[in-house]
Amino acid sequence: PAPALRGPASIDVGNAGTVMRFLPPLAVLADGPVHFDGDPRSYERPQHGVINALRALGARIDDGGRGAFPLTVHGTGALDGGPVELDASSSSQFVSALLLSGARYNNGVEVRHVGGPVPSLPHIRMTVEMLRLAGVQVDAPEDGGEKDVWRVTPGALIGRDVVVEPDLSNAAPFFAAALVTGGRVTVRDWPKHTTQPGDQLREIYSRMGGVCEFTDEGLQFTGTGRIHGIEADLHDVGELTPVIAAVAALADSESHLYGIAHLRLHETDRLAALAKEINDLGGDVTETEDGLRIRPRPLHGGVFHTYEDHRLATAAAVIGLAVEGVRVENVATTAKTLPDFPKMWDELLTGAVAGGRGG
Known part of the structure; x- marks a missing residue:
């Protein structure tokens, strides 16, 4: 399908951790560069897990070697995807970020966490449940899968009505x-x-x-x-x-x-x-x-x-x-x-x- 997002584009994330982690994996599917910036605190927050993982999967990202914001994702409309290792001990959002876009990668994505305990682990379970609700096949550790490994099979997402729970x-x-x-x-x-x-x-x-x-x-x-x-x-x-x-x-x-x-x-x-x-x-x-x-x-x-x-x-x-x-x-x-x-x-x-x- 045609890219949903066309570059060049600029996105100001403010100081929103979810936005700064979840959108770059989607931006690699854009047709053109997507520049991300935020407030000064966003420059200090961990982003290396997402940046390094996307690079390992074939994405081109310019971050000046900081492993942090600001950065530019050079979208090509597609990403091969596949297996990748990352350390999510500083944020569970590193894992969720890749899972959310993984179904649109040519080979899906297999995220293997290497490092200390993942904080806020239930949030990854929420991500998995939402993906399954959209028709995505996900293998997760809590369902008997391999420890610290999540796999998303490539495929189309199903649009449907969803009742969003209160936060x-x-x-x-x-x-x-x-x-x-x-x-x-x-x-x-x-x-x-x-x-x-x-x-x-x-x-x-x-x-x-x-x-x-x-x-x-x-x-x-x-x-x-x-x-x-x-x-x-x-x-x-x-x-x-x-x-x-x-x-x-x-x-x-x-x-x-x-x-x-x-x-x-x-x-x-x-x-x-x-x-x-x-x-x-x-x-x-x-x-x-x-x-x-x-x-x-x-x-x-x-x-x-x-x-x-x-x-x-x-x-x-x-x-x-x-x-x-x-x-x-x-x-x-x-x-x-x-x-x-x-x-x-x-x-x-x-x-x-x-x-x-x-x-």
């Missing part, structure tokens, strides 16, 4: 609000069966003192008025860490969050940022080799800097529910995933939420 990770600050205030929040359309790792919020927040149940209106989460510290391996759900850390800073006992060294490579160094900002409000957070140790202390007001990171902004909002005088610097950065967050937060607190119910 469960985005529920983290809203459920946290119920936990922190002893209130109740209902999220509509929460799926009873899902591959989203954000579903782990139910178990994590229940361990921290809340109660959740499915009702006719959706998933209802109720705070009990007490918040307990937690020992938790968040390797698969790293994006939940900032809000969980915020709740932990308000708990009645110490928390240890671990398995999340890869968060140092996200929108900002999330471990360092959380430690600094919570400590600046009077907290006691220390960085470990792969996580955070949080000892609750009485907190006071102050400015909570967000480093243009949407998850830090929502974490700050949660602390602000329990601590007077917390000001969130640049809350507008939440627009990356929740464009109406300030309005939604205000409506939650006043009990007039359109998408759920606050109490």
Whole structure:
């Protein structure tokens, strides 16, 4: 088929990890050069896994030898594909990126991960399920396949109607609000069966003192008025860490969050940022080799800097529910995933939420 994208073209990814990883493997199928750029932080985020893998598969990519953004993919309308090795220990998105476009490569793609544990592994399972829904044949480790190897067979994708689940990770600050205030929040359309790792919020927040149940209106989460510290391996759900850390800073006992060294490579160094900002409000957070140790202390007001990171902004909002005088610097950065967050937060607190119910 004719290329869906014709070059030359320019794409500004901002600081969106998914975009910067998922689009270059598609751009090799374009007819002409596609230049990718982003904000300064995007230049620092790991991209070598995608760049090196595409080169090994026959793509021509100019990145000035940086292994990072900015870069230009010289699309030729096709790619041979085939087997490739990559190290996805810094981002599961390296694997998902190749799987998503692999069915359009002449020989499909066989991705073999070599390196340490892959973070956020459930996200790759989500990718596999979505590809299968589109008629793509995928062999994956969790289905009895070879460990750390994913194979996509070349073939046409089937267009179909898809009901997109709500982004469960985005529920983290809203459920946290119920936990922190002893209130109740209902999220509509929460799926009873899902591959989203954000579903782990139910178990994590229940361990921290809340109660959740499915009702006719959706998933209802109720705070009990007490918040307990937690020992938790968040390797698969790293994006939940900032809000969980915020709740932990308000708990009645110490928390240890671990398995999340890869968060140092996200929108900002999330471990360092959380430690600094919570400590600046009077907290006691220390960085470990792969996580955070949080000892609750009485907190006071102050400015909570967000480093243009949407998850830090929502974490700050949660602390602000329990601590007077917390000001969130640049809350507008939440627009990356929740464009109406300030309005939604205000409506939650006043009990007039359109998408759920606050109490």
